[in-house]
Amino acid sequence: MTDSDVKSILLAGVGGQGILRASDIMCMAIMEAGLDVKKSEVHGMAQRGGCVTSHVRYGNKVYSPLAKQGSINLLVAFEKMETLRYQNYLTKDATVIVNTEEIYPPAVNSGDFPYPEDIILFLKSNYRQVKEIDATALARESGNLKTANVVLLGAISTLMNIPESIWGDVIKNAFPEKLVKVNLTAFQMGRDA
Amino acid sequence: MKILMSGNEAIARGVYEAGVRFAAAYPGTPSTEIMEEFSNYEGVYAEWSPNEKVALEVAIGAAFAGEKAIAIMKHVGVNVAADPLFTVSYTGTNGALVIITADDPSLHSSQNEQDNRNYAKFAKIPMLEPSDPQEAKEFIKLAFEISEKFDTPVFLRTTTRVSHSKAVVALEDPLPYQDKTGITYNSAKFVMVPANARVRRVEVEKRMQNLKAFAENFSENRMEINNPDIGIITAGMPYNYAKDVFPDYSYLKLGMVYPLPEELIRDFATQVKNIYVIEELDPFLEEQIKAMGIKVIGKEIFPYTNEFDPGIIQNAMNKPDKPANIPAKSIPPRPPNLCPGCPHRGLFYTLNKLKVFVTGDIGCYTLSYMKPLEGLHSCICMGASIGMAHGMSKALKEKGKGKIVGVIGDSTFIHSGITALLNMAYNKSNAVIIICDNSTTAMTGMQEHPGTGYTILGDEAIQLDLPVLVSALGIKNIRIVDPYDLKNTRTVIKEELAKDGPSVVISKRPCVLFKRAKSKPQNPLQVDPEKCTGCKVCLGLGCPPISWKKMERKEGSKREGISVIDENLCNCCGLCLQVCKFNAINN
Numbered sequence: 100m101t102d103s104d105v106k107s108i109l110l111a112g113v114g115g116q117g118i119l120r121a122s123d124i125m126c127m128a129i130m131e132a133g134l135d136v137k138k139s140e141v142h143g144m145a146q147r148g149g150c151v152t153s154h155v156r157y158g159n160k161v162y163s164p165l166a167k168q169g170s171i172n173l174l175v176a177f178e179k180m181e182t183l184r185y186q187n188y189l190t191k192d193a194t195v196i197v198n199t200e201e202i203y204p205p206a207v208n209s210g211d212f213p214y215p216e217d218i219i220l221f222l223k224s225n226y227r228q229v230k231e232i233d234a235t236a237l238a239r240e241s242g243n244l245k246t247a248n249v250v251l252l253g254a255i256s257t258l259m260n261i262p263e264s265i266w267g268d269v270i271k272n273a274f275p276e277k278l279v280k281v282n283l284t285a286f287q288m289g290r291d292a
Numbered sequence: 293m294k295i296l297m298s299g300n301e302a303i304a305r306g307v308y309e310a311g312v313r314f315a316a317a318y319p320g321t322p323s324t325e326i327m328e329e330f331s332n333y334e335g336v337y338a339e340w341s342p343n344e345k346v347a348l349e350v351a352i353g354a355a356f357a358g359e360k361a362i363a364i365m366k367h368v369g370v371n372v373a374a375d376p377l378f379t380v381s382y383t384g385t386n387g388a389l390v391i392i393t394a395d396d397p398s399l400h401s402s403q404n405e406q407d408n409r410n411y412a413k414f415a416k417i418p419m420l421e422p423s424d425p426q427e428a429k430e431f432i433k434l435a436f437e438i439s440e441k442f443d444t445p446v447f448l449r450t451t452t453r454v455s456h457s458k459a460v461v462a463l464e465d466p467l468p469y470q471d472k473t474g475i476t477y478n479s480a481k482f483v484m485v486p487a488n489a490r491v492r493r494v495e496v497e498k499r500m501q502n503l504k505a506f507a508e509n510f511s512e513n514r515m516e517i518n519n520p521d522i523g524i525i526t527a528g529m530p531y532n533y534a535k536d537v538f539p540d541y542s543y544l545k546l547g548m549v550y551p552l553p554e555e556l557i558r559d560f561a562t563q564v565k566n567i568y569v570i571e572e573l574d575p576f577l578e579e580q581i582k583a584m585g586i587k588v589i590g591k592e593i594f595p596y597t598n599e600f601d602p603g604i605i606q607n608a609m610n611k612p613d614k615p616a617n618i619p620a621k622s623i624p625p626r627p628p629n630l631c632p633g634c635p636h637r638g639l640f641y642t643l644n645k646l647k648v649f650v651t652g653d654i655g656c657y658t659l660s661y662m663k664p665l666e667g668l669h670s671c672i673c674m675g676a677s678i679g680m681a682h683g684m685s686k687a688l689k690e691k692g693k694g695k696i697v698g699v700i701g702d703s704t705f706i707h708s709g710i711t712a713l714l715n716m717a718y719n720k721s722n723a724v725i726i727i728c729d730n731s732t733t734a735m736t737g738m739q740e741h742p743g744t745g746y747t748i749l750g751d752e753a754i755q756l757d758l759p760v761l762v763s764a765l766g767i768k769n770i771r772i773v774d775p776y777d778l779k780n781t782r783t784v785i786k787e788e789l790a791k792d793g794p795s796v797v798i799s800k801r802p803c804v805l806f807k808r809a810k811s812k813p814q815n816p817l818q819v820d821p822e823k824c825t826g827c828k829v830c831l832g833l834g835c836p837p838i839s840w841k842k843m844e845r846k847e848g849s850k851r852e853g854i855s856v857i858d859e860n861l862c863n864c865c866g867l868c869l870q871v872c873k874f875n876a877i878n879n
Contacts, residue, residue: 147629147630161459164532167601
């Protein structure tokens with residue numbers, strides 16, 4: 100088994116966006132599909148509005164929960180600018196899914212640093228496939244703003260070769276009953292986006 | 293059954309599967325979730341102790357009473373617990389005792405990067421180190437077996453990446469709890485006065501010899517002979533990184549990192565041509581293996597600092613990949629920040645304006661050292677702020693009068709601030725101490741402590757009365773302020789700074805994330821775009837909802853932009869309303 104048989108996904112964003120929850124659900128779906136999976140995540144300081152990342156790695160046998168730089172083929176950025184923070188992890192063939200939501204860090208709030216412009220243009224000129232999603236708007240449409248992470252999960256799921264029925268089952272088990280329907284709707288909206 | 297578990301969840305499960313029902317801990321990243329998970333299991337005794345030293349002493353007491361007990365802490369917590377640690381190595385454990393040290397390579401959420409494997413050697417305590425959640429669950433069970441078999445405390449060391457990564461874990465049925473508790477009198481073993489300790493000291497060396505022999509055949513010290521050209525000796529998470537990039541090399545994976553199996557290492561050395569030792573932080577294995585006279589390559593190519601990843605190992609061993617060669621686009625940093633409505637914000641905004649030197653401590657409020665608040669000027673360790681404020685004040689004499697403030701959170705004060713405050717009263721200090729009482733242990737995720745009125749098991753408990761305690765320590769000047777009231781907070785601190793003798797100001801307001809909050813946030817505040825002059829004073833609060841919006845300058849106006857408040861984030865603490873001189877902010 101070599102490294103190239105293991106697939107790596109990077110989820111990145113800002114504390115409070117439900118990134119770790121999304122990567123948990125992703126790992127459960129991978130596990131249900133009969134594959135080995137490991138993921139890494141950051142806690143602690145990150146819950147105070149700092150950067151949050153989660154590496155998800157899966158295949159027949161996974162050793163490292165961290166991917167090496169230059170090896171990740173799929174990046175999902177839950178916040179637009181965060182796409183750029185992890186470029187060194189991506190291959191040139193990478194697919195990038197970007198939530199178009201902008202969350203300003205302190206230096207932008209204070210006016211000391213502009214929010215980077217032309218991010219999508221930059222990504223499109225450097226990576227193989229770039230997909231923009233307004234997950235916040237879709238989440239609002241689904242009926243619950245907090246489902247933006249599940250919208251993005253839906254978008255990623257189309258690139259993961261895991262049967263749709265498994266995703267449905269995992270989402271049903273991941274939420275309390277009253278939140279299942281809205282999350283299934285959000286997931287489907289992400290898949291169709 | 294197989295489920296997805298973090299290393300910390302797996303450790304808690306392993307403790308439970310081992311039939312262990314007794315745990316004491318103080319929260320600290322990356323260890324916190326072990327205790328939180330363990331406390332959810334049926335029939336356990338779990339406690340947040342006020343600090344790691346007490347937690348270890350509680351676990352030692354339980355072990356002396358015949359119980360199998362565990363004490364859980366982060367790496368720097370072991371420093372706090374070091375005093376009992378070194379001597380429980382002499383007494384042995386009677387029941388069983390395992391200590392978890394959760395190390396933090398890369399300092400994800402710590403003040404230093406110490407390698408606690410050194411404690412194993414220093415205190416002569418065996419140490420196991422798992423490499424993933426499945427091993428974490430199994431190793432904790434082995435740790436208890438070793439503790440019972442050799443009458444020794446045993447360390448289990450994790451790192452952030454083991455504790456906070458998730459993987460597939462196979463569950464087993466838990467062993468039933470067996471009550472072996474009872475009172476045993478054994479002064480020769482339990483009373484460590486010199487005459488007895490000298491005898492035990494010899495026993496410790498015998499035990500280490502026995503443990504060395506045990507390590508030679510320990511199932512988790514394991515050879516994988518593949519390509520004989522390169523052999524890698526490693527342990528813990530770095531094993532996974534190395535296997536990821538070099539699956540075909542030979543490996544000696546050590547599950548027990550102290551004491552080392554010398555014969556097994558020599559055997560491995562005869563089977564491979566070149567040996568690399570791959571370990572994060574200190575050359576702990578490397579130095580011991582080199583002392584055996586075995587030639588290895590280690591820290592001359594691998595970094596001393598930060599955690600590794602597969603790429604770092606690959607690059608160090610001279611097989612770098614070609615970089616993707618995509619231009620980088622620069623972006624602003626995104627540091628963690630105090631939450632919207634955080635009660636610390638008003639206090640540290642005030643301290644900055646008062647131009648005092650603030651000795652800081654460990655907690656969310658440490659974040660206020662950053663721009664724009666810049667209201668905290670030192671951070672060493674839990675509880676250090678009070679002793680340091682006193683020391684600075686004494687050294688500066690008249691120059692420090694009215695200039696030195698120490699700040700400490702409620703949980704941190706209980707952890708290790710009380711004796712330092714007593715010292716201030718006793719030695720006639722002139723500094724002002726501010727206890728930032730937010731009614732919880734916020735930084736690590738809202739844990740209970742003796743001031744909250746509840747235990748980790750959800751039982752009602754005493755609620756430490758801070759003013760009464762502070763008064764009993766001999767402090768005469770005690771004031772309470774609400775940090776949402778900027779004017780009064782400033783006035784009170786100024787008054788206390790002007791007084792002779794030590795003062796304590798309790799800055800009291802629950803954390804905005806507090807689970808038992810009585811009142812809900814009001815309507816979000818708004819900026820009146822007509823009244824806002826663009827003076828940027830409100831931006832000095834560093835509050836996440838407030839941002840600067842640049843605008844075209846109108847003729848005859850100096851205004852270059854205005855402040856705006858994100859209504860989705862605002863918790864309506866009202867600080868910006870108080871600092872605005874133009875009444876431009878309202879509900």
